[in-house]
Amino acid sequence: MFATKVPPLTARVGLACHSCFTERSTDKALARCSKCRSDYDEASNEPFSQRDWASHKALCKTLHKIEHDPVARASLLFNLPEGPSSDSDILNRICTVNAGNLIALINASLNRPMNVVEQNIVVYEPKCLACTRTDRILRIETGDPSAGLKSCSECHLAFFCSEAHWKAVSYKHISEPSTDGHDGLSQCALNNDILINARFDVIMNPNPQSGVFQWAPERVKDMWMPLPNEPAWDAEVGEHLRRMTKKHYGDARRGPPTKPFICASSEGLSFPMTILYALQNLNQGDDGWTKKDTLTIHILGASVEKEVMFGQTFEEILHCLPKVRTLKLLLCGPDLKSLPGGDLGREVAMEVCPLCRRRRRKRIHQHVASKYHDYVQNQKSKRPNGFTQPDLAIAFNSGCSQSEVESWKGTIKILVDERIPTVFTSYDREEAEGEAAILRNAGATLVPILGPRKNPWGSQVLRPEPNKVEGYFASNGWLCAGFGKGLGVKGST
Ligand SMILES: [Zn+2]
Ligand SMILES: [Zn+2]
Ligand SMILES: [Zn+2]
Ligand SMILES: [Zn+2]
Ligand SMILES: [Zn+2]
Structure with a gap:
């Protein structure tokens, strides 16, 4: 479900192209498809239709056909709630059922399953926060081709189908802490942060195809400091950032805005920080790992x-x-096949920062293009004791409870049987709970603090859940489970 090409939230408000997902700054409006009303950019001075239209044509025709087919129309209206509701659990379930119907109708009409881009366009359609109606459903119900949702005047990223429905949910949207969000912020406040972060991202990372924005403070701490159990990104990296900015610009306020900068950095930093947090909690009461x-x-x-x-x-x-x-x-992962052959297998000493170079410290990467259990068995078959346990095995956003169930089975078995210290992370609560159950069933004894729970060191870059009216997901957003050493937690499940 969380495939690579996820349209940014901003695609919902005409700030990003619905075909290639390129983000647009506010000064340049997107063109809108007159048939299905999706927004598209004018790719590199070509008229709007050229590049995007080719990939859009099939889906557009299908959506148009479904909207005008009496049987399909009836099935889309069948599951709507009677009145407005602020119970997002119920509404999220309705969204899932309705999206399932729509996807089935589209696949049948296309005579093939939708590709990832098409599917994402469908599951991320704006929906009324109080009843899940989409623009399409409003057009079907009213017969008015110009009917559509209105958006919250504060964030423009939450939608409602009528004033009465807005009244039913606006207080919750604006004032109540959003489920699984962060910092106790409301959905409206989080949406505003997302917009600020998206614009910041366009500045920092103008060409997403050529790389990712990554930043880590260039400093070495004097000693290992255990990480708090609550998110503390500002304490961890903010102070260093402000000092650097002050040095560079003479005044910290003249540099990049700290909050979006830290947020953008957390997308990459959540990987090492989650590793440190996992090691800290799998080795409670024993800091030997920090001195190896x-x-x-x-x-x-x-x-x-x-x-x-x-x-x-x-x-x-x-x-x-x-x-x-x-x-x-x-x-280690089958996906690494796409790396050049010369980069596979061997240990490579990566370039380190000047501070590490001076102290002759090394960061060695080895890329292996296979499943982990195949790697372990391969090492073992080479010679007795050919496999040495790592200090930690970690699977980031594995999806092992959803789309990748079968392919993870062998790996999970070897992790549990060999008692390898392991942590799994996931995008959201649902995945975390599913993965914890799978790992428990495989015989793992879980360390309670490592999940299932929100990961304090997950990415702060939130993305709205597809097919839902409320909820966000984030890279490494949840810890699913940690096991393998679990000192003093024997028997706990
Ligand atoms: Zn485009
Ligand atoms: Zn269209
Ligand atoms: Zn509504
Ligand atoms: Zn709002
Ligand atoms: Zn370094």
Whole structure:
């Protein structure tokens, strides 16, 4: 479900193209498809229709057909609630059923399953916060082709179908802490943050195809400081950022805005910070791991666009652990096949920052393009004791309870059987709870503080849940489970 190409929230308000998801600044309006009313950019001076239209045509025709087919129309209206509601659990369930219907209708009409981009356009359609109606449903009900949702005047990212429905949910939207959001902020406040962050991202990362924005403070701590159990990003990196900004611009206020900057950085920093937090909690009462000469981390199900792209940020592990001299990272996953062959298999000493270079510290990466259990068995077959346990095995956003169930089975078995210290993270609560159950069923004894619960060191970049009227997901947003060592927690489940 959380495939790579997720339209940004801003696509809902005409700030990003619905086909290629390129974000637009407010000064340049997007063109709108007259047939299905999706927004598109005018790709590189070509008229709007050229590039995007080719990929849009099939879905557009299908949506148009469904909207005018009596049987399809009836099935789309069937599951709507009678009146407005502020119970987002109920509404989210209705969204799921309705999206399932719509997806089935579209796939049948296309005579093939939708591709990822098409599916995302459908599941991220704006919906009334009080009843889940979409623009399409309003057009069907009223017969008025110009009928559509209105948006919240504060954030423009929440929608309602009528004043009465807005009245039923506006207080909650504006004033109550959003479920699974952060900092006790309301959905409206979080949406505003998302907009600010999206605009900041366009400035910092104008060409998403060529790389990711990554930043980590260039400093080495004097000693290991255990991480708090609550998010404390500002305390962790904000002070350093302000000092640097002051040095650079003479005044901290003249540099980049701290909050969006830290938020954008957390997308990459959540990887090393979650590793540190996992090690800290799997080794409670024993800080031997912070003083090892070589620390070895195995990253399972690694992908090119996440763990490999953000590779540099793993140096933060060395920066928080001044006594460790060498950090060895094994990045393991079938997705790494797409890396050039020469980059696979061997250990490569990556370039480290000047501070680490001076102290002759090393960050060694090894990319292996296979499933982890195949890697372990391969190591074992080479020679007896050919496999050495890592200090931590970690699977980021694995999706092992949803889309990738089968492919993770063998790996989970080996992690549990070998008692390898392991942590799994996920995008949201639902996945975290599902994955914890899978790991428990496989025989793992879970360390309670490592999930299922929100990850204090997950990315602060929130994205709205598809197919829901409320809720967000984030990279490493939840800790699913930690197990393998679990000192003093025997028997707890
Ligand atoms: Zn486009
Ligand atoms: Zn269209
Ligand atoms: Zn409504
Ligand atoms: Zn709002
Ligand atoms: Zn360094």
